Structure formats: structure tokens, C-alpha cells
Amino acid sequence: MLAEREPVTLRALVAGTGASTMAVYTHFGGMPGLWSAVRQEGFTRLARRLDAVPHTGDPVHDLAALGVAYARNALDSPELYRAMFDTRADLADAPAADATFDRLVVAVARARDEGRLDAGTDPGALATRYWAAGHGLVSLVVQGVLPAGVLGPLATDTAVALLTAAGDDPARCRRSVERAWAPG
Amino acid sequence: MLAEREPVTLRALVAGTGASTMAVYTHFGGMPGLWSAVRQEGFTRLARRLDAVPHTGDPVHDLAALGVAYARNALDSPELYRAMFDTRADLADAPAADATFDRLVVAVARARDEGRLDAGTDPGALATRYWAAGHGLVSLVVQGVLPAGVLGPLATDTAVALLTAAGDDPARCRRSVERAWAPG
DNA sequence: CAGTATGTCATAGCGTTGCTATGTTATCCG
């Protein structure tokens, strides 16, 4: 129903299943609980896609690849992404988001420890800036404000700016990031 | 009702006014139309705050000041900000957002024309990156995912990274941006 | 000035929503 943009109502949900509306209450405790479960599933899928990103010898490329995976995940199922960051979302779902965010922090720390970023770089802070910028871009694209075609170039330039400011060599950084966005 | 986090329902809306539910339909055409009007009002207020940012001799500082005004506007009435970028928002409200966005493009072009940014800088593209990054940060803060206290430092570092990558001198850029975030 | 058109809004009610109370059935465990 999410993918087909049909309104997700309790009665329409159980219509084809042969079950009654009570099933939703015994298993999810109501519609908010069901949406919470949907968001959990969304973050689980995101985590799976991030985990599928291989480690290479270039930690900056891997960092960019995480961003690409994040963007592709969102654009493959935009309705799910919107549900994950819905304005009505419960704050109790934040830990699931934090769990996937940790992967980004680790990748930043690795890029720093391997000498690509300044030794004084705070992985958590840079990962937050990186994520917020990416989330902002993806949100606007998913919302339809920005066309999907501009996401790659904009994300590339933003990533290069953030990582260069953190100490990476500009030209080398751009090569690493652009390689992550290359098709295939 | 937005400010007090009460659910905005048609009946609760007209309850204290002495009017009936029909008034909403004659003036707004229904609840979606009413929300659209709310978002228009939100963008109008945002535009007013951006217009109140004075021009100084430092175009990069002014660019940062626009970001500060954007953030303050959102944090002063977070519910309105959430309504403006609600996942259920109609795309027909985008022109109102574009109108405020133009102010950012002009400010970027000015910073470029006054020699602070590379001559080849595309004002629209940089403004989009700048806005998306700021929107991402503000969204996460308004949503409660990030604490409000970290917004200033994160936004500062992000702005410095983006503007430095566009050609501004790093140290000078940081001074300009930090001055915009200074209280008062 | 009379007559008509138009915009506004109160009343009443329709279909649907999320949710709950109640009774029934199935499953598990001592």
C-alpha cells in the first residue's frame, strides 16, 4: 500500500487478509504501533544496505559509497523513507536510526585513522554533518522539491566539501567520491 | 493549536469561534486547503525574517546570517516548520518555498561577485547545497533527533566547509560565519 | 426601486476512521 501510494487505513489493511481489525491491536497495539514497526523495518533494510557496502582500500570512497547506498535505498522506496522521517514519528524509534548511524561514525573514524582526515577530527560530529546534509538532500528529492537527477552531483559536491574541510586532499577526495557514484 | 501541540481537527478549530465547519470550506476549500494556507503563512513569515537580515560589507557573514535567521525561525515555531515540510504537503506549495530560496541564491551570487567565492561558482547549485544541508540539520533538531544545542556548531562547520570549498579563505570564512552565530 | 444573482454560513447527516467492549475459539502447560 505504501508503494502504491494508497492510504494505509486499518480496515483497508486487513481487507484482503481474511483477518479482522483486532489482529492489528494484538500484534502492534494500534495504528501508531504499526507505523512504528514499519519504521523499524525501514531502518533494518537501510542497515542491511549499508552493511552490503564493501570495504576497499580507500576509506573516503567507502564513506561516499555509504552515502550512495543511503540515497539509493531512499529512492528505491520513497514512501518508506517518508514514513521513517514522518513528522508524526515517535521519538521512540530514534534508537533504530542511531544504530544505522553508528556505521557512519565507524567509517569516518576509519578514514581518520588511516590518515585521510585530520587527526583531530571528531567522528561523531563529522558523521552528523555528513548525515544531516545527505538527509536534507534526499528529503527534498523524495518530497519532489528537487528532481532526482540533481541528487548525485549535489551530494558529490557536498561530500567533497565536508571531507576536504576535514583534511582530505581536494583532488583525491573528489576522485574517491565520484568513483562511488559511478554506475554499477 | 499548532503551538500547543493540540491535534488540529476541523471541529476543534471552529469550536471557540462561533462559526460552523462550513466556514473552513468556503474560505479554504477543506482541510488540505487550510494546511496549504498554513504553509503559505509559514513561508511568508520565513521570507519576512530573511528580509530583516541586514546587508553588511561581508557577504559571507550575510550568507551565514540568513542561515541563522532560518534556524531561529524554525526553532521559534517548530510545529509550523514541521507543517511546512510535512510529508503530506502538497507540491503546489513549492513556489512559496522557491520564493524564499531565491533570497539565498541572490546572497550567494553577491558573495561571488564581490570576490569571496570562485568566479565559476553556480549560485543556484551552491545555494541548493547550502539550503539542503541547513534543512537537514534543522529538520533533525525540530524532530528531536538532535539536541538544539548542537545546531549552532554543526551549522557553522557545515557552512564553513561548503563556502570554503567554493573558494573562500578558510580562516576568514570561519570568522564571518561565527560572527553571524554570535548572540545579539 | 424591484428582482435577481452571488457569496456566506448554520444545520443535519453520510461514510469512514481508529479504537474498544464482549464473547468465542485455539493453544499451551501442569
Next chain:
DNA sequence: CGGATAACATAGCAACGCTATGACATACTG
């Protein structure tokens, strides 16, 4: 075997957005 527990179907409630209808006021028109 028998009692406890969970799961679920049925029915119905309050509230939701919305619409049909008619009353009323104002504003045009001949």
C-alpha cells in the same frame, strides 16, 4: 484432562472530513 492464556471475530462507539440543503445578507441589473 482441565484451567489459564493468548488470539481473534463481531458489533458498536465517538470523532473525523466532507457534502447537501436552505436561510440570510449583500451586491449587481433592468
